[in-house]
Amino acid sequence: MARFSFNQATAKHWPLEDVVAGCVDAGVPGIGLWREPVQEYGLAKAATLVRxxxxAVTSLCRGGFFTADGWRDENRRAIEEAATLGTSVLVLVSGGLPEGSRDVDGARRMVADAIAELAPEAAAAGVTLAIEPLHPMFCSDRCVVATLGQALDIAEQFEPGTVGVVVDAYHVWWDDTVYQQIARAGARIAAYQVADWITPLPEGVLLGRGLPGDGCVELRRLREAVDAAGYTGPVEVEVFNAEVWARPGRAVLDASVAGYLRHVV
Known part of the structure; x- marks a missing residue:
C-alpha cells in the first residue's frame, strides 16, 4: 500500500472531505486531485484538509488544452494551484484539433510551443508539467498527443524535472512500442496511473474505464516496466465509469485497493 494513490475522480460523487477521511481510514497514503472539485471546496481549505x-497529493488534474483560447491564464492558475496543494505533478491533457482545423501536426506544434512558454513558470514553482498521451480515439477533440513517444518528443526538449510524461495504462496499453518508450522515458516518468480496458466499451468511450482487474490490460507488466525505468513514485488508480460512480464512495475505494493489490503490485 505504500505506493497506492486514489484519484478522486474514481469516486466522482464522493465529497472531498469524505474522500480524504475514507483514505485515512483505509490506510491509503496518497490522493490525486482534480481542479474543479478543489476549486468548489476552496483551494486553501483543500490544501489544509489533505495536509x-x-x-500526499500525488497529482493535480488537469492543465493543458493548449489548442483552445485562454490556455495561458488557465495553465498559470493550474501551476499555482498545484504548488499550493503541495504536489509536484500537474497532469496535462494537451487538447484536440483547433476548431475548424485538420492539421494535427500543427496542433502538436502548438502544444510544444505552449509547454515551452509555461516551463520556466513551472520550474520556478517546483511543478513538473506531466504530458499525458491519450488513446488515439481522443485525438480530434481532447488530445493530439496520442502516444508515449509523441509525449517524449516534446518532453525531451526540457529538463526531466520540468517536463515529464504520464504513463496511463488505459491510454497506452495497446501501443506495440510502449515498453520501448517507457524505457526511453526513464526519469521523465512523472506519474503512473492505472485503469482497465473493458470490452465492449460503454456508450461514451470517455467513461469506459474499468477498475483494476475488470479488463484486459497487463497492469502489473506495465508497472514492472515503469519500475525498471527508474520510477519509484505513486501508482494512482483513476477510473471514469458511470456504473462505478453510482456505487458508494467507500465501496469504490475498497474495490480499487483490492484490484491494485491483486493485479498491479
Missing part, C-alpha cells in the same frame, strides 16, 4: 490528514 492535516497526512495525505
Amino acid at each position: 492535516e490528514a497526512g495525505l
Whole structure:
C-alpha cells in the first residue's frame, strides 16, 4: 500500500472531505486531485484538509488544452494551484484539433510551443508539467498527443524535472512500442496511473474505464516496466465509469485497493 494513490475522480460523487477521511481510514497514503472539485471546496481549505490528514497529493488534474483560447491564464492558475496543494505533478491533457482545423501536426506544434512558454513558470514553482498521451480515439477533440513517444518528443526538449510524461495504462496499453518508450522515458516518468480496458466499451468511450482487474490490460507488466525505468513514485488508480460512480464512495475505494493489490503490485 505504500505506493497506492486514489484519484478522486474514481469516486466522482464522493465529497472531498469524505474522500480524504475514507483514505485515512483505509490506510491509503496518497490522493490525486482534480481542479474543479478543489476549486468548489476552496483551494486553501483543500490544501489544509489533505495536509492535516497526512495525505500526499500525488497529482493535480488537469492543465493543458493548449489548442483552445485562454490556455495561458488557465495553465498559470493550474501551476499555482498545484504548488499550493503541495504536489509536484500537474497532469496535462494537451487538447484536440483547433476548431475548424485538420492539421494535427500543427496542433502538436502548438502544444510544444505552449509547454515551452509555461516551463520556466513551472520550474520556478517546483511543478513538473506531466504530458499525458491519450488513446488515439481522443485525438480530434481532447488530445493530439496520442502516444508515449509523441509525449517524449516534446518532453525531451526540457529538463526531466520540468517536463515529464504520464504513463496511463488505459491510454497506452495497446501501443506495440510502449515498453520501448517507457524505457526511453526513464526519469521523465512523472506519474503512473492505472485503469482497465473493458470490452465492449460503454456508450461514451470517455467513461469506459474499468477498475483494476475488470479488463484486459497487463497492469502489473506495465508497472514492472515503469519500475525498471527508474520510477519509484505513486501508482494512482483513476477510473471514469458511470456504473462505478453510482456505487458508494467507500465501496469504490475498497474495490480499487483490492484490484491494485491483486493485479498491479
